[in-house]
Amino acid sequence: MSHVLEVDNVSAAYRKNKVLDQVTFAVEQGTLTGIVGPNGAGKSTLIKTLLQLHPSLGGNVTFFGHSLKAEKTRVGYVPQRGSVDWDFPTNALDVVMMGLYQKIGWFKWPMRRHKEKAFEALEKVGMGAFAERQISQLSGGQQQRVFLARALIQEADLYFMDEPFAGVDASTEKAIMTILKELKNNGKTVLVVHHDLQTVQDYFDQVLLLNKSVIAHGPTQQVFNAETIANAYGGAVRWMKEGINNGHPSLQ
Structure with a gap:
């Protein structure tokens, strides 16, 4: 399997506070990776730094063996829902079509086929009936589905998703997870910032x-255990007994 992402000694800070310290790892094609750690661990900052949305203090990052600029059309990104201005006057269909602007050009008018493609993406995430709805009128889960559709329409090979399950209902989480696993099965690579330790083993084949x-990185069944979790969370985790919640960890 080939590495679609290689991160070598990447560091980053906010003002004088270092939030990433010599982060090194590589991601193989066709994997679904959960990025897990305590609050303030640098999970969201990691994604933003890799995508050059936050300055790096040093290190090297390659996408498919090249720079981000060279491979930008192959990379998709779903930001945190809370970082978006949902009062912006636009509808769900237009938000999804924004995912096509790198291909059709920012100053070119979308054609009928582009709108049809955007509507198909909305249908895929169960939001076809809301295509003309203003995004400010959508629930948190519906907004997240729209952002997922915008990423899907890019037809990227590598996706970064920052807390896609935050503030969504159970049906939306299930729908998103179905799509992520479908992407993986189609050879796409997905990295997801995730908080719920109890679902990590069910959702991801790799964990960071x-x-x-980096505390640990690799196949979930191998590296997601009591020792590595305690190291990541500073010991504030208990490992539930076998037979209770399938031995999954939980925060105390």
């Missing part, structure tokens, strides 16, 4: 445990 630096 992060607390400013």
Whole structure:
């Protein structure tokens, strides 16, 4: 399997506070990776730094063996829902079509086929009936589905998703997870910032445990265990007994 993402000694800070310290890891094609760690561990900052949305203090990042600029059309990004101005006067269909602007050009008018493609993406995430609805009128889960559709329409090979399950209902979480696993099965690579330790083993085949630096990275069944979780969370985790919640960890 080939590496679609290679991260070598990447560091980053907010003002004088270092939030990423010599982060190094590589991601193989066709994997679904959960980025897990405590609050303030640098999970969202990691994604933003890799995508050059936050300045790096050093290190090197390659996408498919090249720079981000060279491979930008192959990379999709779903930001945190809370970072978006949902009062902006636009509807769900227009938001999804924004995912096509790199291909059709920012100053070119979308054609009928582009609108049809955007509507198909909305249908895929169960939002076809809301295509003309203003985004400010959508629930949190519906907004997240729209953002997922915008990423899907890019037809990227590598996706970054920052807390896609935050503030959504159970049906939306299930729908999103179905799509992520479908992407993986189609050879796409997905990295997801995730908070719920109890679903990590069910959702991801790879896990990156992060607390400013990489605590562990690899197949979930191998590296997601009591020791690595305690190291990442500073020991504030208990490992539930076998037979209770399938031995999954939970925060105390």
